[in-house]
Amino acid sequence: MPKIEDKVKGFYTVDDAIALDYETTQALQFKHLNKTRTILGGSKYFVKADGTKFIDHEGREHLDMIGAVGVVTVGNNNEFVWGELEKVFRSKQYMMGAVAYHNIAAAFAHNMALLSPGGQLTKMGTATGGAEAIEGSIKLVKLASRNKPGKEKILACEGAFHGKTTGAVSVGGKEKWRMSQHPTMEMVDWVPYGDAEALERALATGRYLAFYTEPIQGEGGIIVPPEGYLKKAREFCTRYDVIFTVDEIQSGCGRTGRMWCVDHENVVPDVLVFAKGFSGGLVPFGGYICREEVYEAAYGSAETCFHHTATYQENGLSAAAGIASLEYIMENDLIEAAAAKGDYFIGKLRELRERYPGIIREVRGKGLMIGMEFYEIPDQYKEGYGDYYADPVNNDLVEKYRIQVNHTINNPAVFRFLPPLIVEKEEIDYTVESVELAIQDAIERTSR
Ligand SMILES: Cc1ncc(COP(=O)(O)O)c(C=O)c1O
Structure with a gap:
């Protein structure tokens, strides 16, 4: 059989890539990838x-x-996580495609529902990273609120970081990341993070369909809100019929000493966005889990169920990494x-x-x-x-x-x-x- 090098001169195989030396890697990176970041970072x-x-x-x-x-x-x-991924390969699972059931994704969603705050977030949407998961959640809350008159805006927090896609920077609390993205989503306002009074004043206007917050602001500078803030946010969101959405992309998956950071205050949000820690550090992954009512309001009809589809949705390899990471984390305390x-x-x-x-x-x-x-x-x-x-x-x-x-x-x-x-x-x-x-x-x- 002809070798790839005979067909495409200069092509690197995985073996070649693994063996690349420092100088060649740096030269290729500078030529083809973002060179400013690597220069500035002295990678x-x-x-x-x-x-x-x-x-x-x-x-x-x-x-x-x-x-x-x-x-x-x-x-x-992690050897255990790689081993589980290898099992998926060895057993030749059906990995990809919109037309059939997805056993591994279904099992992961089941596990996540079991482990969700209060066991109450039983529906899931998946994504290939944090920002895409945030985009999915924005779409979810907008669609779920489409029949609520007067609820036209999303409330978010100053200093927040939710990723760098256009929708995610729109809810993020930093103008810097919106550079050249304008017009971003026009429907977002911000309140100071951790200020329960400001939050209630804003929500009481009745204009907001959802409130977005991180339980600890990660990129904002590891800001821990005052004790009780999340509980109050939960109360206000219930009182003013606002979908309470927490971004646990950085704080979730056991990082803060509980499965979810909201578990420290026994708070059950309506939507919880996850990514990062569930990938085993190996496979792009993210998504959200949410209350059934919110999901059904958004996607529960034949008219709306196709409003969000994506090729890599319910991706088997990512879900296997999620299952294996959870198993490893919990079995090893x-x-x-x-x-x-x-x-x-x-x-x-x-x-x-x-x-x-x-x-x-x-x-x-x-x-x-x-x-x-x-x-x-x-x-x-x-x-x-x-x-x-x-x-x-x-x-x-x-x-x-x-x-x-x-x-x-x-x-x-x-x-x-x-x-x-x-x-x-x-x-x-x-x-x-x-x-x-x-x-x-x-x-x-x-x-x-
Ligand atoms: C709280 C939070 N939300 C969203 C994101 C974006 O995730 P990603 O980089 O996977 O798009 C991050 C990334 O740092 C994050 O910390």
Whole structure:
């Protein structure tokens, strides 16, 4: 049989791709993919990812404290999850297509209903990532409310991040991401995050069909709302007939020490959007689960049931990764582990805050969703080091101590830790010690 190289000169097979060296990979990336991001990020080239560790092309080990921004709950290249995906392949399942039942997706939806807040979110829509899941939820709430006179708008939160597709930036709380997207959805207003009074005032106008919020704002800077905020939001949404939609894309799947972050307050939303942690870090995945009434109001008739279809909907491989990730997380008690390790981690970082009160403004979070907010660097040093102490500390962690962390998208004063839930106590200790050394170094460099 002729080889692909004989047919398409220069074609890389998967074997070739795995064997690509640093220089070739960088050159290809710069030529064909987004080069500004990699230049600005001074990207690493990892040739191996295993559990909480990466190995770069020069054989150096790095610690994963960001888990691909909250995706890799089960650890990188988790053997159990890969093994389950392999089973799906070996048994030659029917994987794709709109015309037949989907056993794996149906089983995943069943599991998610069992694990949903209060066991009450029993219908599911799937997607291939967070932003698409948000788009799906926007469509759901609009369609479900089409017969409610006067309910024409969506309420969302300032500082919120829901993804970067056009619909998702429309509900997001940052003008920056709407650049060149205007006109975006005109029907969105925003209230300050965590302010229950402002929320009630807005909802009482009767104009809103849905309220969108993250239970902890991730990209906004790991902002934990005041205790009771979600409960009040639930009450107001019920009182004013508003569909309460929570975005658990970053905070879900056990990350905060409960299956869902809303479980901390025993709140049952009407729609819950998920992604990231359910993919095993392997397969693009996302979706929403919702109350049956909302789903039926939107898609429950022959007229509307085809209003949302997508080729990769109910994708078998993604659903298998979801099932396997959940099984691994629960069999290994990783949710409880996230709570205990998170308390330990946050406690240690707060001790650091007490030692460096002029550098660290606040340590926030729940479970293994943790942010550190830093003060501004004195003006005369900003050019060399960045606007906030978060910059030199973040850089030293990545470059000197080989710990992967990153800034929150909507708040440059904050960087965060979203490690795999399997992270070890010793790895947390190493991280905290490294943060302290990086802070001491930043103080030294900005006080010469
Ligand atoms: C809360 C939240 N919503 C939505 C998204 C968008 O998800 P994706 O990047 O998969 O589109 C993110 C991503 O960081 C997120 O944190």
